[in-house]
Amino acid sequence: MIGLxxxxxxxxxxxxxxxxxxxxxxxxxxERNFNQLEQxxxxxxxxxRKNK
Numbered sequence: 001m002i003g004l005x006x007x008x009x010x011x012x013x014x015x016x017x018x019x020x021x022x023x024x025x026x027x028x029x030x031e032r033n034f035n036q037l038e039q040x041x042x043x044x045x046x047x048x049r050k051n052k
């Protein structure tokens with residue numbers, strides 16, 4: 001994962017501001033969850049097509 005070092009986050013907060021950094025962090029986490037959800041939905045669709 002990008003920039004897990006504390007110095008990286010401190011530099012981002014100093015340069016961009018706290019709300020922007022928090023938003024960026026949350027979007028990165030949501031993207032991972034959306035990718036997992038997409039995979040599960042594709043598997044579900046595949047199973048439904050097999051059972052028709």
